[in-house]
Amino acid sequence: MxxxxxxxxxxxxxxxxxxxxxxxxxxxxxxxxxxxxxxxxDPLHSNKKFGLIVPATNTTMEKEIWSILIDNHNVDSLRGIGFHTSNVLTPKPEINSEQDIERYKTSFLAGLQDAVNIAKLADPDHLILGMSLEHILYGIDQVSTPIDSTIATTNMDWSTCHQAIDLALKQYQAKNIGIITPFEAQGNASAKKMFQDLGYNVVADVGLACGNTQHIAHIPDSLKQSAILGLLDVKSNNLDAIVQCGTNMSFVNLAEQLESRIGVPLLSINAVVLWHALRSNGISDKLINASRIFRDH
Structure with a gap:
């Protein structure tokens, strides 16, 4: 068998x-x-079947996951796995103001259980929540409470952004971190609060002030790189790691390019969540083009 x-x-x-x-x-x-x-x-899923839950506006996370899998197609353990996406309906993607964020939060949390129920129809072995909830929920308690309630309805293991990034930072014994998010002021402050609640010293934080969740995917790499090299990776910060939040903001390729240059881990949220999901299911291979988390741990 x-x-x-x-x-x-x-x-x-x-x-x-x-x-x-x-x-x-x-x-x-x-x-x-x-x-x-x-x-x-199932001959296409002889190893693992993952359910991936993302906001309907997210066009990046699934793409980055499949890019990593394709680049590592010769890895035996990856050949028998599949990812099956279920969308959370978020009809108003604007996050320009406190009212916008509250409306977005309400619609996302209201639609999350339906998306989970749809994902379960594919009979997955493991569920992945591809949403950086820290930009709409303030602090780790607000982030974890609705997720824990949802997880309790499924009777299966999950990978979430806050859980995965916390474990990755612990692997590097990181304490002093910098964060880069696509968010406006409130969302960025919420992300900072979550990491502080988790016990990290957020030395420096950058919010790229994108006011629409759909548009996050369009943030130029040049802006991200400039913020990392010019604002976060400076000697006075003395960082142990840099964390990227926002699953609709592509970052894996940039992390691959910059990690050797800056000398500390650049933890791309989509790579880290995939790493958590694979490692949680016994897939321990070192992968290429996936940032150093997959080579180090």
Whole structure:
């Protein structure tokens, strides 16, 4: 029995109506010499099936995940996994003001359970929440409470942004950090508060002042790089790591380019959440083009 079958030994899949097949309208009994009373693995997901939950405006996280997987297509353990995306409806992506953020928070939290229920229809082994909640919820308690309630409805393991980034920082024994977010003032302050609640000293923080969650994907790499090199990576900051928040802001390629130059980990949120999901499921391979977290831990 394969690994997935052993984990789901109480489930018979696929569910056949009869022990045979139909050919030209005629039933052929016991055709195919297979046992129809036992479990058969999905041949495309013989290792793991992940559910990925992202806001409907997010066009980046899934792309960055698949880019890493494609660049590492020769890694055996990655060949039998799949990612299946469910969107949280966020009809008003503007986050220009306190009222906008409150409206966005309300719609996201109201739609989260529906997105989870949709994701569960794919029968995943593990769920990933691809949303940096720290920009709409103030502090770790506000971030973790609704997520913990949602997780409790699923009876499966999850990877979340705050959980993954905390573990990654602990792997590097980081204490003094810099953060870069796509958010406006309130969202950036909320992100800073979450890391402070987790016990980190946020020495420097940069918010790129994007007022629309859909537009976050369009923030130029040149602006991100300038902020990292000119504002965060300065000697007086003496940082142990730099953390990027905002799953719709691409960052993996930039981290790959800059980590060796700045000498400290550049923790791209999408890479870190993928790292957490894979490592939580026994996939420990070192990967290329995925930032140093995948090579170091």
């Amino acid at each position: 394969n690994k997935l079958a052993s984990r789901k030994s109480n489930t018979i899949k696929p569910s056949f109506t009869k022990d045979g097949i139909y050919f030209n309208g005629k039933f052929i009994e016991k055709y195919g010499e297979i046992d129809r009373s036992t479990y058969h693995a």
